[in-house]
Amino acid sequence: MxxxxxxxxxxxxxxxxxxxxxxxxxxxxxxxxxxxxxxxxxxxxxxxxxxxxxxxxxxxxxxxxxxxxxxxxxxxxxxxxxxxxxxxxxxxxxxxxxxxxxxxxxxxxxxxxxxxxxxxxxxxxxxxxxxxxxxxxxxxxxxxxxxxxxxxxxxxxxxxxxxxxxxxxxxxxxxxxxxxxxxxxxxxxxxxxxxxxxxxxxxxxxxxxxxxxxxxxxxxxxxxxxxxxxxxxxxxxxxxxxxxxxxxxxxxxxxxxxxxxxxxxxxxxxxxxxxxxxxxADDDGMVVPPCIAPYQIVIVPIFKKPEDKEKVSAYIENLQKQLKNQTSFGEKIRVKVDSRDKPSVDKSWEWIRKGAPMVCEIGPRDVDNNGLMLKERIYLNTPEGKKIMNSDEFVANVGKRLEELQHQMYEKAKARLEQNIRTDITSPEDFAAYFANSNEWIEDGKQGKVAFVRGKWCGDTATEEILKSMKITIRCIPFDQSGTTGKCLLTGKEATLDVIYARSY
Amino acid sequence: MxxxxxxxxxxxxxxxxxxxxxxxxxxxxxxxxxxxxxxxxxxxxxxxxxxxxxxxxxxxxxxxxxxxxxxxxxxxxxxxxxxxxxxxxxxxxxxxxxxxxxxxxxxxxxxxxxxxxxxxxxxxxxxxxxxxxxxxxxxxxxxxxxxxxxxxxxxxxxxxxxxxxxxxxxxxxxxxxxxxxxxxxxxxxxxxxxxxxxxxxxxxxxxxxxxxxxxxxxxxxxxxxxxxxxxxxxxxxxxxxxxxxxxxxxxxxxxxxxxxxxxxxxxxxxxxxxxxxxxxADDDGMVVPPCIAPYQIVIVPIFKKPEDKEKVSAYIENLQKQLKNQTSFGEKIRVKVDSRDKPSVDKSWEWIRKGAPMVCEIGPRDVDNNGLMLKERIYLNTPEGKKIMNSDEFVANVGKRLEELQHQMYEKAKARLEQNIRTDITSPEDFAAYFANSNEWIEDGKQGKVAFVRGKWCGDTATEEILKSMKITIRCIPFDQSGTTGKCLLTGKEATLDVIYARSY
CATH class of the missing domain: 3.30.930.10 (Bira Bifunctional Protein; Domain 2)
Known part of the structure; x- marks a missing residue:
């Protein structure tokens, strides 16, 4: 949704x-x-x-x-x-x-x-x-x-x-x-x-x-x-x-x-x-990296009949206790049971919007099967986004799994960064043409219309005005310099410094 | 000192x-x-x-x-x-x-x-x-x-x-x-x-x-x-x-x-x-309750000859490791090794002034004896203030000992409080005479010249002026009311409320 x-x-x-x-x-x-x-x-x-x-x-x-x-x-x-x-x-x-x-x-x-x-x-x-x-x-x-x-x-x-x-x-x-x-x-x-x-x-x-x-x-x-x-x-x-x-x-x-x-x-x-x-974050809302999530796991009880409440609650209490004894990122896992008086589907969606890394839905049938329904936030819209899990297995692996999810978030962002640093723009004309475009959302795995350019800069103070008029900035002079000589992307002059050009917040 | x-x-x-x-x-x-x-x-x-x-x-x-x-x-x-x-x-x-x-x-x-x-x-x-x-x-x-x-x-x-x-x-x-x-x-x-x-x-x-x-x-x-x-x-x-x-x-x-x-x-x-x-705090400086001390134990290495340095340092490093694995107040113990290039006697005094609950001095001879010299801050000026201890014994009991020291600090302060709430002052004259004195330091175990008075208050707004002129205040109306009737200590009127009178910060 x-x-x-x-x-x-x-x-x-x-x-x-x-x-x-x-x-x-x-x-x-x-x-x-x-x-x-x-x-x-x-x-x-x-x-x-x-x-x-x-x-x-x-x-x-x-x-x-x-x-x-x-x-x-x-x-x-x-x-x-x-x-x-x-x-x-x-x-x-x-x-x-x-x-x-x-x-x-x-x-x-x-x-x-x-x-x-x-x-x-x-x-x-x-x-x-x-x-x-x-x-x-x-x-x-x-x-x-x-x-x-x-x-x-x-x-x-x-x-x-x-x-x-x-x-x-x-x-x-x-x-x-x-x-x-x-x-x-x-x-x-x-x-x-x-x-x-x-x-x-x-x-x-x-x-x-x-x-x-x-x-x-x-x-x-x-x-x-x-x-x-x-x-x-x-x-x-x-x-x-x-x-x-x-x-x-x-x-x-x-x-x-x-x-x-x-x-x-x-x-x-x-x-x-x-x-x-x-x-x-994505089109479903926030996505919080597990390492900094206030709650890494949110448990949402599901029951329609009041007589199921006690059964589900007792099971969840026990599960919560076990989860709290697990560690992830070198610390005790942070678990929240959302027992507010609200429809469970609304509660699940709230936590998805908030980007809690894992949401566990637990109803009477899960209790009977010693199981739970796990929703991993970053896989929400994929076939693996919802998994029926055995509780013991879940508890045993959850610490490591949270670290894996974190790693996968990093890898995805890293791929986006790497795919979107253009290094093939070498003339002021091509550079100007590139930044004539507006920034827009970059789909995962694709190259965006506008992102970062890594290229030469002559260092002249006059280039400040050019940058301003193009509404771009030099983000940094990376530590890893190539040492090569080329054309300054702003003035066309001979230049050796490699810099990162981009629009910015 | x-x-x-x-x-x-x-x-x-x-x-x-x-x-x-x-x-x-x-x-x-x-x-x-x-x-x-x-x-x-x-x-x-x-x-x-x-x-x-x-x-x-x-x-x-x-x-x-x-x-x-x-x-x-x-x-x-x-x-x-x-x-x-x-x-x-x-x-x-x-x-x-x-x-x-x-x-x-x-x-x-x-x-x-x-x-x-x-x-x-x-x-x-x-x-x-x-x-x-x-x-x-x-x-x-x-x-x-x-x-x-x-x-x-x-x-x-x-x-x-x-x-x-x-x-x-x-x-x-x-x-x-x-x-x-x-x-x-x-x-x-x-x-x-x-x-x-x-x-x-x-x-x-x-x-x-x-x-x-x-x-x-x-x-x-x-x-x-x-x-x-x-x-x-x-x-x-x-x-x-x-x-x-x-x-x-x-x-x-x-x-x-x-x-x-x-x-x-x-x-x-x-x-x-x-x-x-x-x-x-006391006349030697600050005294920090172990529960809120940034460091509960400070280790000060003592060596005169450079060749002793390595021996003492290795021993301390090992001791520190063991101490850090102990818990007190439900948390890992906080230990600091003060290895600054300064005379050790100055360092010890610095930590006493700061009120670190325990200072351990360790020299080559302590290393040979698997021991240490323990200074407990609250016992500094007593015969038990300095103790030569066996290291293993120290480590084994330190968590509990810190909690004991905390408790003893509380008991001491509690005794001072209890000994210094006067309840025997019942007339405005005696009350005025009592607060005609200035506040001064109350020696441990003794009753001070001026402290708290628990007595009656009629609640009239006019009493505000009397309080101001006497430079005292009503600290609170304690939850535990006696329900008795007596004379307001400010006006002499009949009154039922028990209040705490005192000078204040």
Whole structure:
């Protein structure tokens, strides 16, 4: 039972419909902000869990810094403020008063405060107090927080004025360590994205004009959505001494000389959930990778006669207990029994729309046969989509099966990515003709009309204008460079850099 | 090695020193806000874990709502806005512009936004969209978030402009269910406070003038600090139909009639960490209850000769592996090996200051004896504070021992609380004489000069002024009422209500 809108018919509308039908999030009365609902937040909690573990395993500790940043802190780093000045929420008063029955701001602040769009400046301020000697380095920290960027065209998960993220911030005694850290965390992002989210990514460096404001180098992971557009799924910045200089983070080095420290920062956000949707969901709704599904298995009891209720419930309770003792992805399996007072067919469809990896329907006849009816979400519309299973067999293999389903999701997305990076476009004319097309849904196993092009770029700043006029972007300069020489796809000039061109979210 | 300031010498200064020596938090350059550092945040993460589990077990799901609340939402509930109007951060602009080299707020908003001091109004707005029929009820949700109240006298953990908390919000079809929910969550708070934080509390209802702005009834848990002052550690509010009426949360009931719903809300915050400090820390620094300690055991290697390093390290690695396989409080034990390049005596003291429940020092001789030197934090200054232990025996019993230490912390705090609730003060004169004293540190096992008084209250509104002038408060009307009649300790009038009087944080 496909949703009202299919991917082919209207991809952006399909996206909104998936979010809404899966009850993951909705627009709020607070302009440009979203309400993240239980299923959406549950996915975020799973992503947090996996990411947090890796962040801690790589030696970082969680801190929490104020969300209000004094305006003057932004005065210090010119590029940084330029990058964010147009989208800042500014707190100017600390009180409301009632004037003639109307509430008005009162008690103006001496210095306006900015609600953090990112925390480099306020954290650098703390670093400047903490760092005295090379013995204090490195400092490796992370925070989970909300941030604000005043988006004018908000879109659930992808672009909202407030969003949730983690931001890592580190200080090092030399450039190499800071750069290594930047790349280490990019690798963590790649790993989590590919292994927990089943979302394959390209890794590389951003071109100069796409860098984080204030960074020396920005590295990124880029994923391909089902319409061939790119989604920047995470970034990691080598900040050099820029913020150290503006915030005065100095230390005495081993030669007893004062030196500015080197910093890095890196982040991923609730935007990842938008990526997961556009990478995996289908015309029946959301599809959640088992590793990050709030519930991996949902059991729906089926009975018409009240006298069957007890029998079915007892059987399910026992099954649930057995399932909860199984592990998958190194953790206990997450099982939900949906015993709401609602028609079972509606309940099953709700969980399919939400993308629960497995739905088990169990009625009196299944109880008699020690069985169940298994629906695997990713095989929903195939002959194998519904299977009558023996319960013991199901329980014994379920942990491994969930991991297999995850792997199959990854392989499918990986195939789409690989099939849709064009490398055979070598002239500006062919390139322009290719991107004259609009993005549309790419059918599984086929090549889309428009997706990624891997080709040469001369690096001239003038190319920025050409990109803008074509509404495309350079997603990254991949780490794996060919070293060959060819024609820049924008200018026709001789060029050696390989880059990924695409439209993007 | 006591800290510079003891509890007896200067309790408030001692508190600041504990926070700073344990490296838990510090004041930020963002006025009135704190930086929560790794050890403080680690304790918060543990509290979150325990609380979140119980919140979910009682049927609630996590959501996330916008932190910006349109000003007009506050216009709707008069009591609510009156309670918070004086301490609100108001966002009025969405941009900064550079004017003559100075950054200034620009692009004023059509409607100012309030940074949530609490989320009843914005969540009620969502409820009004979600609730149509009695079938949609109850809705049981929670969020983990930052909130802002413009405190003028900030104090780390206890009172900062921004703090972290969870806030539960629920909607019900009738008053009884909403009241039951309010009390159920109060019971969760009591349980977590007593069992995870080892902090005994009194439970009861707030008097009318201490209610949450907009509530019908506010219930609370109140803990006693070591200086006899009370700390409100958590509150749970029965909101009746107040917010339902102001936000139009209506549903069709089973008799097919439209009705306003009933709501509840409840929260605990990072303030709990302040409570844990003032309940358990001592003159040597912080003492963390094992259940919420980021690390329950810290191993400090001791070696002077470089050739001993390998031997000691190998032994510790093996010990750590064994310890990590042990469980305590139903979870794997959290062990840290502190292998920083620093004198071991300094490292041990750092962990004592931080209040790690157990510090194990291990040198070459311990390796030879398959032993270790165990320091249990709560017994630091007693003859049993340092024990040479056999490693195998230590590993075998450590899980249980951590639980014992937790229990002993609870018992000690419980004894202090029980010994310091005066019930023998029955006249306003004696009451005034008692509170003419200042609060000071209460030595273990002794009765303090000032702490709690359990006595009668007539309930007159005029008593508010008397309380203010005496700088005391009614902490709660305990659930366990005696039903007797006596003299109000403030007015001398006949009164039946038993209340808890105390100074408070």
């Amino acid at each position: 496909a949703m009202r809108t299919t991917r082919k018919a209207n991809y952006p509308q399909w996206y909104q419909e998936v979010v809404s039908e899966a009850d993951m999030a909705e627009n709020s009365s607070s302009p440009g902000c979203m309400v993240i609902k239980a299923w959406g937040y549950g996915i975020w909690e799973r992503i947090q869990r996996v990411m947090d573990e890796q962040i801690k395993e790589t030696g970082h500790e969680n801190y929490y810094f104020p969300m209000f940043i004094p305006l003057s802190f932004f005065q210090k780093e010119a590029d940084h403020v330029e990058g964010f000045a147009k989208e800042m929420a500014v707190v100017t008063h600390s009180r409301l008063v009632n004037e003639d029955g109307k509430l008005k701001p009162s008690s103006p602040l001496d210095e306006p405060l900015i609600v953090r769009p990112t925390s480099e400046t306020i954290i650098a301020d703390s670093f400047s107090k903490w760092v005295k000697s090379y013995r204090d380095l490195p400092i490796l920290l992370n925070q989970w927080a909300n941030v604000v960027r005043w988006e004018m065209r908000p879109r659930l998960f992808l672009r909202t004025r407030e969003f949730l993220w983690q931001e890592g911030h580190t200080v090092h005694a030399n450039a190499k360590e800071a750069e290594d850290e930047t790349k280490r965390m990019l690798e963590v992002y790649r790993d989590v994205s590919e292994n927990a989210l089943a979302m394959p990514v390209l890794v590389g460096k951003k071109p100069e004009h796409e860098k984080f404001p204030g960074a020396i180098d920005t590295y990124c992971i880029e994923a391909m959505m089902q319409d061939g557009k790119a989604l920047q799924a995470g970034t990691s910045h080598f900040l050099g001494q820029n913020f150290a200089k503006s915030a005065d983070i100095k230390f005495v080095n081993q030669n007893n000389a004062q030196e500015y420290a080197y910093t890095s920062s890196w982040g991923v956000s609730t935007r990842l959930i938008g990526g997961v949707i556009m990478c995996h | 006591a800290m510079r300031t003891t509890r007896k010498a200067n309790y408030p200064q001692w508190y600041q020193e504990v926070v700073s020596e344990a490296d838990m938090a510090e004041n930020s350059s963002s006025p009135g806000c704190m930086v929560i550092k790794a050890w403080g945040y680690g304790i918060w993460e543990r509290i979150q874990r325990v609380m979140d589990e119980q919140i979910k077990e009682t049927g609630h799901e996590n959501y996330y709502f916008p932190m910006f609340i349109p000003l007009s939402f506050f216009q709707k509930e008069a009591d609510h806005v009156e309670g918070f109007a004086k301490e609100m951060a108001v966002v009025t602009h969405s941009r900064l512009v550079n004017e003559d080299g100075k950054l200034k707020p620009s692009s004023p908003l059509d409607e100012p936004l309030i940074v949530r001091p609490t989320s009843e109004t914005i969540i009620a707005d969502s409820f009004s969209k979600w609730v149509k029929s009695y079938r949609d009820l109850p809705i049981l949700l929670n969020q983990w978030a930052n909130v802002v109240r413009w405190e003028m006298r900030p104090r780390l953990f206890l009172r900062t402009r921004e703090f972290l908390w969870q806030e539960g919000h629920t909607v019900h079809a009738n008053a009884k269910e909403a009241e039951d929910e309010t009390k159920r969550m109060l019971e969760v708070y009591r349980d977590v406070s007593e069992n995870a934080l080892a902090m005994p509390v009194l439970v009861g209802k707030k008097p009318e003038h201490e209610k949450f702005p907009g509530a019908i009834d506010t219930y609370c848990i109140e803990a006693m600090m070591q200086d006899g002052k009370a700390l409100q550690a958590g509150t749970s509010h029965f909101l009746g139909q107040n917010f339902a009426k102001s936000a139009d949360i209506k549903f069709v009931n089973q008799n097919n009639a439209q009705e306003y719903a009933y709501t509840s809300s409840w929260g605990v915050s990072t303030r709990l960490i302040g409570g844990v400090i003032m309940c358990h």
